[in-house]
Amino acid sequence: MMKAVGVIVEYNPFHNGHAYHLQAAKETAQADLAIAVMSGNFLQRGEPALVSKWFRTKMALQNGVDIVLELPYQFATQKAETFANGAVSILNAIGCHSLCFGSESGDISSFLQTVDYLDTHKERFDQSIKMNIKSGVSYPKALSLSFQSLSSPENILSLDKPNNILGFHYVKSIIQQKSSIIPLTVKRKNANYHDEHFATDTIASATSIRKALFANKEEKISIEQYVPAVTSTLLKEYLAVYGHFHEWENYWDYLRFRLLQMSPEELREIYEVEEGIEHRLLSAALDSTNFNEFMQKIKTKRYTWTRLQRICVHILTNAKKTDMKNTSEQPSYLRLLGMTKKGKEYLNLYKAQFALPLVSKLSAYKENDILLDIRASRVYSFGIGNQTKDSLLHQEYKQPPIYIE
Template identity: 45%
Template sequence: MKSTGVIVEYNPFHNGHLYHMEEARKQTNADVIIAVMSGTFLQRGEPALVSKWQRTKMALAGGADLVIELPYAYSTQKAETFAFGAISILHSLFTKNVCFGSESGQIEDFTKLLGFINTNHTNYNFYIQKFVKEGNSYPKACALAYKALQPSATLIDLSKPNNILGFHYIQAIHRLGSDITPVTILRKQAQYHDQSIEKHSIASATSIRNELLKQNFTLSSISHVVPETTYHLLQDYYKKYDIFHNWEQYFPLLKYRLLTLPNEQLEAIYEGEEGLHHRLKKHCQAAQNFSEFMTLVKTKRYTWNRIQRYCLHILTNTTKKEIEEATKGELPYIRILGMSGQGRQYLKRTKKRISVPMITRPTEIDHPLLTIDKRATACYALAYPPEKQADALLEDYATPPIQTKEESHPF
C-alpha cells in the first residue's frame, strides 16, 4: 500500500485542507493518507480552537486514513524542530511521500536551496547570527543570509510560513537519511496570514478563527469555506462547551504564573533568554487582555510567535531541561488518534516492520515527551466551564482512537 504523509494542525479543517488532501492523494497515487497533527497547542504558541479529538474527526471526514499526534515538544516549536518531529514520525511509519502546500509550488526551489545551504553551511550560519544580532527575526535573517551569499540569485521567499516549513521538511528528510519523497502543491487563493474571509470557497485558517472569535459571531459566516462535517463538528463543540479556545481564556493563568514565579524559574522555562521574562512581568501588570499584552511585549527582534511560544511554555511549566530530555534520542512512541478502515489495513501490513511502539492512550508508556503532553492537555482543559472540566481532564485517558468503521483493533 502506497502511503503519503501530510503535516497539519487543522485549526480548523477547511476547504483549502480538503483540496490539499485530495491533491496529495491524486498526485502521489496514494492508497493511504497519514496526517501527523498537532495536539492541544500549536506551532505559533496558541491553543487549538477545538480539541484534538474534534479535529481528528474533521481529518478523517476529510480523507485522512491515519491521524497521528505530533507531541507538544515538537508541535510548539520553531519550524526546524516542528518539521523534524513530524518527518521522524512519517519516516518511522515507512511513509512513501510527504506532500505539503507552499507559496512556491515548485519542489526544485526547495531542493536547490538545501543543496546550496549544505555546501555553504558555515558562512550561512555566520550571516544568520549576524543579521539576528542586528535585530532581525530568524526567518528574515535566513533570507538575508542567503542574499548575502548569492546576491544575484532568485531566492525562494522564506518569509512565507509554508515555504519555511517546506524547506525544513526537506532538510529533515536529508538529516534522517529517509527515503521519503517530498511533493509540494501551490497554495490556492487565500494566504496563511489573511485576516478576513472573502466570498470564494477557500479562506485561511487565520481568517476563519478571527470570524469565530468575534464577540457576536455566527457559524453561518464560515459555511462556504469549510466542509459540512467541519461546520457541524464546530457547531457541536460550541453547543457542548460554549467556547472556542483562544489565549484570552488562559491569560489570567499566565498572568498568575508571571507574577508569582521567581526569576530563576522563569529563566529555566524553555525559550526564556536574555531577561525576556522581565519584559513580560512588567507589561502583564498593565495589560487588560492577552492581545494588549502581546502588543506591548512584541519587539522587532522577538516576533509575536516567538514570544507567544515562550508564554505558552510558562503556562505549561515546560523547562529547557525537559525539552532537551524529551527530544533527544530516537522517537519513543507513535500515538494514534484516529484511523479509517484503509488506515487499519496499512497498520496490519506494516506493524511488523515498525520498530517504534504504537500507543493509543497516554498510560501505555512512560517517557518525558508524554509527561509534557499530559501536563499540556490538563492545562488546555482549564478553559472549559467549571462543570465540564472534570470530564475534559479525563478525556485524554479515556478516549480510544476514533475509527470510521467498526473493525477489530489492528494490534
Template identity: 65%
Template sequence: MKAVGLVVEYNPFHNGHAHHLAAAKEQSGAEVVIAVMSGNFLQRGEPAIVSKWQRTKMALHGGVDIVLELPYIFATQKAETFSDGAVSILDAIGCNSLCFGSENGDISNFYKTVAFMENSQESYQANIRKYIKTGVSYPKAQSLSFAEINQSEELVDLSKPNNILGYHYLKAIICQKSLMRPFTVKRKNADYHDEHFSSERIASATSIRKALFSSVQQEVSIDRFVPAQTNYLLTDYFKKYGIFHQWENYYPYLQFLLLQSKPNELREIYEVEEGIENRLIKAALSSNCFQEFMETVKTKRYTWTRIQRICLHILTNTKKSQMIFEKPTYLRLLGMTENGKRYLNKMKAHLGLPLVSKLSSYKHEDISPDIKAARVYSCVLPGDMRVKSFNQEYKQPPIFLK
C-alpha cells in the first residue's frame, strides 16, 4: 500500500486542508494518507484551539487514515527542527511520498532553492550577521539576506511561511537520505496569516480561530469554511468544556511563574537568552492580560512567535538540558481508520521506530515532555474535567474511525 505523508496542525481542519489532502492523494497516487500532527501546543508557541484528540477526529473524518503525534520538542520549534522531526517520523512509518502546501506550488523551484542555498551559504550567513547587527530579529535577517542574494525568479520566496517549511521539508528529506518523494500543492485563496475571510469557501485557520473566539460573544458563522464534521466537533468541544484554548486562558499561570521565579532560574529555560528574563518579569508586573504582556515584551530583535515559544517553555518548565534534538525515538499513534489499520498490520514488522498506542504500556524518558505539555494544556479546563484530562493522556487508546 502506497502512503503519502502530511505535516499538519489542523487548528482546526478546514476546507483548505481538505483540498490539500485530496491533491496529495491525486499527485502521489497513494492509497493511504498519514498525517504527523502537532500535539496540544503548536509551532508558533500557541495552544491548539481544541485538544489533539478532538483534532485527530477532525483529521480522520476529513480523510486522513493514520494520525501520529509530532513530539513537543519538535512541534514547538523553528522551521528547521520542526521539519526534521516530522520528516523523520513519516519516513519511519514507511511513507513513499510527502506532500506539503506552499505559496509557490512548484516542486522544481524548491529543488533549485535548496541547491542555490547550498552553494551560497557563505554570503547568506555573512548577510545574516550584517542584518542582525542592525537590531532585527533572526527570521527577519534571514529573509533580508535571502532577498539580497537571490537573483532568480525561479527560486522560492523564503519570506512566506509555507514556502519556508516546504524548503526545510525538502532539505530534511535530502539530509536524512529518505526515499520519500516530495510534492507540493499551491495554497488557495487565503494566506497563512489572513485574519479576515477573503473568499467564499477557503479561509485561513487564523481567520477561523478569530471568528470562533468572537463567536463566544456574538454569532459568527464558520460553516462555509469547514467540513460539517469539523463544525460539529468544535461545537461539541465548547459545549463540553466551555472553552476554546488561547493564550489568555494560560496567562495567569504564566504570570504566577514569572513573578515567583528568579532571573537565574528563568535562564535555565529553553530559549531564554540575552537578559530577556528581566524584561519578562517586568512585563508580568504591569500587564493585566497576555496581549498587553506581549506588546510590552516584543522588540525588533524578538518576534512575537519567539516570545510565545519562550513563554510556552516557561509554562511547561522545559529546560535547555531537555531540548536535545536527535531524531524522534517513537511513533505516537493518535488515531486511525480501517484503511489505516490495514496499513499498520502490513507494515508493523518494518517500522523504523516503536509504535506507541497507549502510554500506560510505554516507558521512555523521551515522551515525558509530551505528558507534561498535555497536563499543562488541561489546567484551564473546569473542575473534574481537568483531572479526567490529566489521566486521559495515559488511558486514551488511539481513536478508531470505522
C-alpha cells in the first residue's frame, strides 16, 4: 500500500519555504509520496500566476511533488472557504491518507478545537458576521471581529493570520465532508505570507520574490538564495521563451476593453459583482490609465483588494454567477497536470478506486465544468507578447501531463 500526503498549493513561484514544507509534510505524515492540488493560471487572491501552470508543475515535480492536480477555476479563484472545500474534495477523491498545511500556529489540536468551538456557536457566530458586514466592513474583517467577540477558551486559533484561516477551512472541510483524511500542520518558517521584503538569508515569501522579479532593472535584487536551483532555471527559461512574467498590468487593456463594452446589467451577471459596484467599475474604467490606478479608484472599506482583483479576473474570463460553484459544491473531475515515476505507479495502482474521473487528455473529457478552465487558460495567454502568445494559447489541448523520471 502506498501512503500519500496531500498539499494544497499555488507555487507562485516554488521557493525554499515550500521545499521545507514539502519535506516536513512527507516526514510528518510518514508518506511514500506527495500529491499537490495546485491552482491553475489564475490564483486565489485574484492574480495571474507569475508563470503558467505547466511551468509551475515542472517546479513542483522537480522539487519533490509526485502528482500535480489542477484546482479548477471555479474553486481556485474564490474565498478561502470555497477554495478549501474544492481542494480537500480532490485530495479525498484521489485517496490521500493525510493533508499537511503550513500555518502560523503549527498546532493541529488548536485547529480541531476551533472548528468544534465555532460549530457549537455557529448561530451566534453567523449572526455576528452578518451584523458586521451590514456595518460596512469586508467579509474577512467581519469574520475576525465576530471571532474576537466570542469568549474563546484556551487553545483557540488566531484567525487573523492568512495561513491559519486557510488551515481552519481545510480542517473544517475535512470534517464536513466526513473524509478519512488526517489533518496535519507544520509551522511556517521565518517569512510571513504577505511579507514584501526578504526577512532572512534563505527563506522569503512568494510575495517578496515576485516583487524582486518585477523590480526595475536598476533595483534588481537576486532571488537565487531564496529558491531552489530548479526554480531559478525554469524562471529564466520562461523569460527566454515568453519574454516576460505575467502580472495584472499586462491584462489592463483587455480588462478595460471588456468593461467599456458592457452595460451595468451585463456586468451584474459576472460572479461577485453585486451591491451596485458595477457602476463604480464602469466609471473607473473610463478614467484610469493603468490597473493600479483603476484599483485605487474602486477600493472601498467593504471590498478588500483581493476580492476586487477576483472580480476583475471574473470579468476578464467572463465567469458568470451561473458558472461558479458555491461552498457546498465539489469538483467533478481530477485534472492531471504532471507526475513522477512514483506518482505514475500510484495512479496505476489506485485510479480504479478514485471517486472522480481522472482527466489526462482534455479532448477525451466532454463535461461542461472544465470549459471555464479552458477559457481561463486562453485568456491567460494574452498576458505575454504577440510572438509567443499562440504557443501558450494552444497549450491547453496540446500539452500532455508532464512526466519526470
